[in-house]
Amino acid sequence: MEPSKEYVFKYKGVYFGVNTSPEYVATLEDFEIKDSDIFITTYPKSGTVWTQNILSLIIHEGHRNGTENVKTIDRIPWLEYNIQNADYAALPLPRVFATHLPYYLVPRDLRKKRGRIIYVSRNPKDVMVSYYHFSKFFPIAEEVPDFNLFMERFLAGKVAPSSWLDHVTGWYSHAEDFNILFLTYEEMKKDLRSAVLKICSFIGKELSEEEVDSVVRQATFESMREDHRANYKDLPGGLVPKNDGRFLRKGTVGDWKNIMTVAQSERFDEVLKEKMKTLPIKFTWDINDEM
Numbered sequence: 550m551e552p553s554k555e556y557v558f559k560y561k562g563v564y565f566g567v568n569t570s571p572e573y574v575a576t577l578e579d580f581e582i583k584d585s586d587i588f589i590t591t592y593p594k595s596g597t598v599w600t601q602n603i604l605s606l607i608i609h610e611g612h613r614n615g616t617e618n619v620k621t622i623d624r625i626p627w628l629e630y631n632i633q634n635a636d637y638a639a640l641p642l643p644r645v646f647a648t649h650l651p652y653y654l655v656p657r658d659l660r661k662k663r664g665r666i667i668y669v670s671r672n673p674k675d676v677m678v679s680y681y682h683f684s685k686f687f688p689i690a691e692e693v694p695d696f697n698l699f700m701e702r703f704l705a706g707k708v709a710p711s712s713w714l715d716h717v718t719g720w721y722s723h724a725e726d727f728n729i730l731f732l733t734y735e736e737m738k739k740d741l742r743s744a745v746l747k748i749c750s751f752i753g754k755e756l757s758e759e760e761v762d763s764v765v766r767q768a769t770f771e772s773m774r775e776d777h778r779a780n781y782k783d784l785p786g787g788l789v790p791k792n793d794g795r796f797l798r799k800g801t802v803g804d805w806k807n808i809m810t811v812a813q814s815e816r817f818d819e820v821l822k823e824k825m826k827t828l829p830i831k832f833t834w835d836i837n838d839e840m
Protein backbone atom coordinates (compact mmCIF):
# COMPACT_ATOMS: atom_id res chain seq x y z
CA MET A 550 0.00 0.00 0.00
CA GLU A 551 1.40 3.36 -1.06
CA PRO A 552 1.55 6.21 1.44
CA SER A 553 -1.15 8.80 0.91
CA LYS A 554 -0.31 11.90 -1.15
CA GLU A 555 -2.07 13.87 1.52
CA TYR A 556 0.93 13.23 3.78
CA VAL A 557 3.99 12.76 1.57
CA PHE A 558 5.50 13.67 -1.79
CA LYS A 559 8.47 12.18 -3.55
CA TYR A 560 11.50 14.17 -4.65
CA LYS A 561 14.51 12.51 -6.31
CA GLY A 562 13.47 9.12 -5.02
CA VAL A 563 12.85 10.15 -1.42
CA TYR A 564 9.60 10.69 0.46
CA PHE A 565 9.12 13.98 2.30
CA GLY A 566 6.37 15.11 4.65
CA VAL A 567 4.06 17.72 3.16
CA ASN A 568 5.21 20.53 5.44
CA THR A 569 7.79 21.40 2.79
CA SER A 570 7.75 21.39 -1.02
CA PRO A 571 9.80 19.89 -3.87
CA GLU A 572 10.73 23.43 -4.97
CA TYR A 573 12.11 24.31 -1.55
CA VAL A 574 14.01 21.03 -1.16
CA ALA A 575 15.54 21.63 -4.60
CA THR A 576 17.01 24.94 -3.41
CA LEU A 577 18.91 23.26 -0.58
CA GLU A 578 21.70 21.96 -2.78
CA ASP A 579 22.74 25.60 -3.20
CA PHE A 580 22.18 26.47 0.46
CA GLU A 581 25.15 28.56 1.51
CA ILE A 582 27.25 26.89 4.19
CA LYS A 583 29.27 28.73 6.80
CA ASP A 584 32.31 26.90 8.12
CA SER A 585 30.92 26.85 11.65
CA ASP A 586 27.60 25.24 10.62
CA ILE A 587 26.59 21.98 12.27
CA PHE A 588 23.99 19.58 10.84
CA ILE A 589 22.36 16.95 13.05
CA THR A 590 21.49 14.33 10.49
CA THR A 591 19.29 11.34 11.15
CA TYR A 592 16.67 8.97 9.92
CA PRO A 593 13.52 9.92 11.91
CA LYS A 594 13.09 8.51 15.40
CA SER A 595 16.81 7.95 15.91
CA GLY A 596 17.39 10.58 18.59
CA THR A 597 17.21 13.84 16.61
CA VAL A 598 15.45 15.94 19.23
CA TRP A 599 17.71 14.50 21.92
CA THR A 600 20.79 15.54 19.95
CA GLN A 601 19.23 18.96 19.22
CA ASN A 602 18.80 19.45 22.95
CA ILE A 603 22.37 18.35 23.68
CA LEU A 604 23.80 20.74 21.07
CA SER A 605 21.67 23.59 22.34
CA LEU A 606 22.83 22.95 25.91
CA ILE A 607 26.47 22.74 24.84
CA ILE A 608 26.43 25.89 22.72
CA HIS A 609 24.04 28.18 24.58
CA GLU A 610 25.03 29.11 28.07
CA GLY A 611 21.60 30.69 28.55
CA HIS A 612 19.97 27.32 27.89
CA ARG A 613 22.40 25.51 30.17
CA ASN A 614 21.94 27.84 33.13
CA GLY A 615 18.23 28.42 32.55
CA THR A 616 18.46 32.18 32.01
CA GLU A 617 17.02 31.98 28.50
CA ASN A 618 13.70 30.50 27.57
CA VAL A 619 14.03 29.64 23.90
CA LYS A 620 12.57 26.48 22.42
CA THR A 621 15.13 24.07 21.02
CA ILE A 622 13.33 24.06 17.68
CA ASP A 623 13.87 27.82 17.43
CA ARG A 624 17.56 27.49 18.17
CA ILE A 625 18.01 24.44 15.96
CA PRO A 626 15.49 24.50 13.13
CA TRP A 627 14.83 21.85 10.49
CA LEU A 628 16.68 22.43 7.27
CA GLU A 629 14.13 21.00 4.84
CA TYR A 630 11.07 21.78 6.96
CA ASN A 631 11.24 25.51 7.60
CA ILE A 632 8.00 25.47 9.53
CA GLN A 633 8.61 28.79 11.29
CA ASN A 634 9.63 30.56 8.07
CA ALA A 635 12.83 31.56 9.80
CA ASP A 636 15.58 33.52 8.09
CA TYR A 637 18.33 30.92 8.25
CA ALA A 638 20.98 33.36 7.04
CA ALA A 639 20.34 35.51 10.11
CA LEU A 640 20.75 32.79 12.76
CA PRO A 641 23.54 33.39 15.29
CA LEU A 642 26.76 31.43 14.75
CA PRO A 643 27.38 28.58 15.00
CA ARG A 644 24.16 27.75 13.22
CA VAL A 645 22.84 24.28 13.97
CA PHE A 646 20.24 22.55 11.80
CA ALA A 647 18.47 19.23 11.99
CA THR A 648 17.83 17.28 8.82
CA HIS A 649 16.63 13.90 7.58
CA LEU A 650 18.06 14.41 4.10
CA PRO A 651 19.92 11.55 2.41
CA TYR A 652 23.59 12.25 1.73
CA TYR A 653 23.00 13.15 -1.91
CA LEU A 654 20.46 15.93 -1.28
CA VAL A 655 22.30 18.00 1.32
CA PRO A 656 23.89 21.38 0.53
CA ARG A 657 26.67 20.88 -1.96
CA ASP A 658 29.28 22.74 0.10
CA LEU A 659 29.09 20.10 2.85
CA ARG A 660 30.71 17.72 0.40
CA LYS A 661 33.70 20.05 0.30
CA LYS A 662 34.03 19.33 4.01
CA ARG A 663 32.76 22.73 4.98
CA GLY A 664 30.61 22.61 8.12
CA ARG A 665 30.15 19.62 10.37
CA ILE A 666 27.71 16.73 10.35
CA ILE A 667 26.68 14.68 13.37
CA TYR A 668 24.96 11.53 12.13
CA VAL A 669 22.95 9.62 14.72
CA SER A 670 21.54 6.17 14.01
CA ARG A 671 19.47 3.75 16.07
CA ASN A 672 18.64 0.07 15.79
CA PRO A 673 15.91 -0.12 13.16
CA LYS A 674 13.42 -2.16 15.17
CA ASP A 675 13.24 0.58 17.80
CA VAL A 676 13.17 3.19 15.03
CA MET A 677 10.21 1.47 13.42
CA VAL A 678 8.27 1.07 16.67
CA SER A 679 8.96 4.67 17.66
CA TYR A 680 7.85 5.79 14.19
CA TYR A 681 4.64 3.76 14.46
CA HIS A 682 3.73 5.52 17.71
CA PHE A 683 4.82 8.88 16.31
CA SER A 684 2.45 8.50 13.36
CA LYS A 685 -0.42 8.22 15.83
CA PHE A 686 0.67 11.38 17.60
CA PHE A 687 2.03 13.75 14.97
CA PRO A 688 -0.84 15.57 13.25
CA ILE A 689 0.67 15.63 9.79
CA ALA A 690 1.95 12.06 9.67
CA GLU A 691 -0.24 9.37 8.14
CA GLU A 692 -1.60 7.15 10.85
CA VAL A 693 -1.41 3.47 9.97
CA PRO A 694 -3.29 1.83 12.82
CA ASP A 695 -2.28 -1.71 11.94
CA PHE A 696 1.26 -2.36 13.14
CA ASN A 697 1.86 -5.16 10.65
CA LEU A 698 0.92 -2.86 7.79
CA PHE A 699 3.16 -0.15 9.17
CA MET A 700 6.04 -2.64 9.33
CA GLU A 701 5.57 -3.62 5.70
CA ARG A 702 5.59 0.04 4.71
CA PHE A 703 8.71 0.67 6.76
CA LEU A 704 10.50 -2.33 5.27
CA ALA A 705 9.53 -1.22 1.77
CA GLY A 706 10.74 2.33 2.47
CA LYS A 707 7.24 3.72 1.97
CA VAL A 708 7.51 6.28 4.76
CA ALA A 709 9.36 9.61 4.85
CA PRO A 710 12.33 9.71 4.11
CA SER A 711 12.10 6.31 2.38
CA SER A 712 14.30 3.33 3.26
CA TRP A 713 16.05 3.29 6.64
CA LEU A 714 18.77 1.04 5.23
CA ASP A 715 19.45 3.31 2.25
CA HIS A 716 19.70 6.32 4.53
CA VAL A 717 22.19 4.78 6.94
CA THR A 718 24.17 2.96 4.24
CA GLY A 719 24.33 6.11 2.14
CA TRP A 720 25.76 8.21 4.93
CA TYR A 721 28.25 5.61 6.12
CA SER A 722 29.50 4.75 2.66
CA HIS A 723 30.02 8.43 1.77
CA ALA A 724 31.56 9.40 5.09
CA GLU A 725 34.85 10.35 3.46
CA ASP A 726 33.20 13.13 1.50
CA PHE A 727 32.08 14.90 4.68
CA ASN A 728 33.37 16.23 7.97
CA ILE A 729 31.26 13.82 9.99
CA LEU A 730 30.90 12.33 13.47
CA PHE A 731 28.89 9.12 13.79
CA LEU A 732 27.01 8.36 16.99
CA THR A 733 24.38 5.81 17.89
CA TYR A 734 21.31 6.28 20.04
CA GLU A 735 22.36 3.23 22.03
CA GLU A 736 25.82 4.56 22.90
CA MET A 737 24.22 7.85 23.96
CA LYS A 738 21.84 5.91 26.15
CA LYS A 739 24.61 3.81 27.64
CA ASP A 740 27.07 6.61 28.32
CA LEU A 741 25.63 10.07 27.75
CA ARG A 742 28.63 11.85 29.21
CA SER A 743 31.01 10.27 26.71
CA ALA A 744 28.68 11.19 23.87
CA VAL A 745 28.53 14.80 25.09
CA LEU A 746 32.33 14.92 25.28
CA LYS A 747 32.64 13.47 21.77
CA ILE A 748 30.31 16.17 20.46
CA CYS A 749 32.21 18.92 22.32
CA SER A 750 35.48 17.74 20.88
CA PHE A 751 34.04 17.45 17.37
CA ILE A 752 32.66 20.99 17.36
CA GLY A 753 35.67 22.41 19.19
CA LYS A 754 33.80 23.57 22.28
CA GLU A 755 35.54 23.40 25.65
CA LEU A 756 33.29 23.12 28.65
CA SER A 757 34.28 22.83 32.31
CA GLU A 758 33.53 19.61 34.20
CA GLU A 759 30.57 21.32 35.87
CA GLU A 760 29.20 22.53 32.54
CA VAL A 761 29.46 19.04 31.07
CA ASP A 762 27.67 17.69 34.15
CA SER A 763 24.94 20.25 33.64
CA VAL A 764 24.50 19.30 29.96
CA VAL A 765 24.29 15.61 30.85
CA ARG A 766 21.84 16.25 33.67
CA GLN A 767 19.52 18.24 31.41
CA ALA A 768 19.77 15.87 28.47
CA THR A 769 18.49 12.75 30.21
CA PHE A 770 15.12 11.43 29.15
CA GLU A 771 13.58 12.32 32.51
CA SER A 772 14.84 15.92 32.44
CA MET A 773 13.78 16.46 28.86
CA ARG A 774 10.30 15.21 29.59
CA GLU A 775 9.94 18.02 32.11
CA ASP A 776 11.65 20.67 29.97
CA HIS A 777 9.03 22.38 27.83
CA ARG A 778 11.76 23.87 25.61
CA ALA A 779 12.89 20.39 24.66
CA ASN A 780 9.96 18.01 24.75
CA TYR A 781 7.88 19.16 21.77
CA LYS A 782 4.81 19.41 23.94
CA ASP A 783 4.08 22.54 21.96
CA LEU A 784 4.68 21.42 18.42
CA PRO A 785 6.20 23.91 16.01
CA GLY A 786 4.01 25.83 13.61
CA GLY A 787 0.94 25.62 15.85
CA LEU A 788 0.47 21.91 15.17
CA VAL A 789 -1.69 20.13 17.70
CA PRO A 790 -0.79 16.53 18.65
CA LYS A 791 -3.36 13.82 17.99
CA ASN A 792 -4.45 11.41 20.69
CA ASP A 793 -2.85 13.23 23.56
CA GLY A 794 0.44 11.53 22.68
CA ARG A 795 3.86 12.43 23.97
CA PHE A 796 6.89 13.00 21.80
CA LEU A 797 9.23 11.73 24.50
CA ARG A 798 7.58 8.37 24.75
CA LYS A 799 9.79 5.64 26.24
CA GLY A 800 13.35 6.60 25.39
CA THR A 801 14.82 3.16 25.78
CA VAL A 802 16.65 0.42 23.89
CA GLY A 803 14.69 -2.71 23.00
CA ASP A 804 11.12 -1.43 23.29
CA TRP A 805 10.42 -3.24 20.00
CA LYS A 806 10.14 -6.45 22.04
CA ASN A 807 6.99 -5.10 23.65
CA ILE A 808 5.11 -4.87 20.40
CA MET A 809 6.69 -7.10 17.76
CA THR A 810 5.68 -10.75 17.70
CA VAL A 811 8.32 -13.43 17.08
CA ALA A 812 6.97 -13.83 13.55
CA GLN A 813 7.21 -10.09 12.90
CA SER A 814 10.73 -9.97 14.25
CA GLU A 815 11.72 -12.86 12.01
CA ARG A 816 10.14 -11.22 9.00
CA PHE A 817 12.02 -8.02 9.79
CA ASP A 818 15.32 -9.94 10.10
CA GLU A 819 14.66 -11.72 6.85
CA VAL A 820 14.36 -8.42 4.98
CA LEU A 821 17.01 -6.34 6.76
CA LYS A 822 19.51 -8.26 8.83
CA GLU A 823 21.52 -9.80 6.00
CA LYS A 824 21.78 -6.44 4.24
CA MET A 825 22.78 -4.75 7.49
CA LYS A 826 25.90 -6.93 7.68
CA THR A 827 27.60 -4.59 5.24
CA LEU A 828 27.21 -1.66 7.65
CA PRO A 829 30.32 -0.76 9.66
CA ILE A 830 28.25 -0.49 12.87
CA LYS A 831 26.93 -3.11 15.20
CA PHE A 832 23.57 -2.17 16.64
CA THR A 833 22.47 -2.97 20.15
CA TRP A 834 19.02 -4.54 20.16
CA ASP A 835 18.46 -4.76 23.90
CA ILE A 836 19.30 -2.55 26.84
CA ASN A 837 21.10 -5.47 28.53
CA ASP A 838 23.30 -6.32 25.53
CA GLU A 839 27.01 -5.66 25.72
CA MET A 840 28.10 -2.89 23.39
Ligand code: A3P
Pocket residue numbers: 591592593594595596597598599675678679680682738768769770771773796797798799800801804
Ligand atom coordinates in the same frame (compact mmCIF):
# COMPACT_ATOMS: atom_id res chain seq x y z
P1 A3P B 1 10.73 6.44 21.61
O1 A3P B 1 9.53 6.67 20.77
O2 A3P B 1 11.29 5.04 21.45
O3 A3P B 1 10.52 6.79 23.06
P2 A3P B 1 13.56 11.67 16.99
O4 A3P B 1 13.85 12.85 17.82
O5 A3P B 1 14.66 11.33 16.03
O6 A3P B 1 12.22 11.75 16.36
O7 A3P B 1 13.54 10.41 17.97
C1 A3P B 1 12.51 10.25 18.92
C2 A3P B 1 12.90 9.15 19.89
O8 A3P B 1 13.99 9.62 20.73
C3 A3P B 1 11.74 8.80 20.83
O9 A3P B 1 11.90 7.40 21.09
C4 A3P B 1 12.08 9.66 22.04
O10 A3P B 1 11.47 9.25 23.24
C5 A3P B 1 13.59 9.46 22.09
N1 A3P B 1 14.28 10.46 22.94
C6 A3P B 1 14.16 11.79 22.94
N2 A3P B 1 14.91 12.34 23.91
C7 A3P B 1 15.52 11.32 24.55
C8 A3P B 1 16.43 11.24 25.66
N3 A3P B 1 16.83 12.31 26.34
N4 A3P B 1 16.86 10.01 26.04
C9 A3P B 1 16.44 8.91 25.38
N5 A3P B 1 15.59 8.91 24.34
C10 A3P B 1 15.13 10.12 23.93
